[in-house]
Amino acid sequence: xxxxxxxxxxxxxxxxxxxxxxxxxxxxxxxxxxxxxxxxxxxxxxxxxxxxxxxxxxxxxxxxxxxxxxxxxx
Numbered sequence: 001x002x003x004x005x006x007x008x009x010x011x012x013x014x015x016x017x018x019x020x021x022x023x024x025x026x027x028x029x030x031x032x033x034x035x036x037x038x039x040x041x042x043x044x045x046x047x048x049x050x051x052x053x054x055x056x057x058x059x060x061x062x063x064x065x066x067x068x069x070x071x072x073x074x
Contacts, residue, residue: 001035001044009039016043018072020057027057028069 003009014036020027032053035044045053053072060068 003037003040003042005042006037006040009037009042011035011037011042011044014043016045018045018053020053022057022061025057025061025065026067027060027065028067029053029056029072030069032072 001011003011012035014034015031016034016036018029018032020029032045033049034046036042049072056070
């Protein structure tokens with residue numbers, strides 16, 4: 001797809017690291033599937049992947065985790 005940010009690049013399948021923070025909890029998810037612009041590096045995560053990331057973050061928040069690092073399985 002064409003990048004909505006730079007409007008010049010095209011996105012390619014890739015893997016990224018996502019950091020989510022709320023209150024005193026930080027969740028780092030590595031190896032997250034995303035479309036990445038070849039020109040500017042803008043990252044696009046699907047709604048399904050986004051939902052999974054938010055679920056993992058909510059679970060960590062409920063457990064009272066300060067810092068959690070996960071390898072995203074997809």
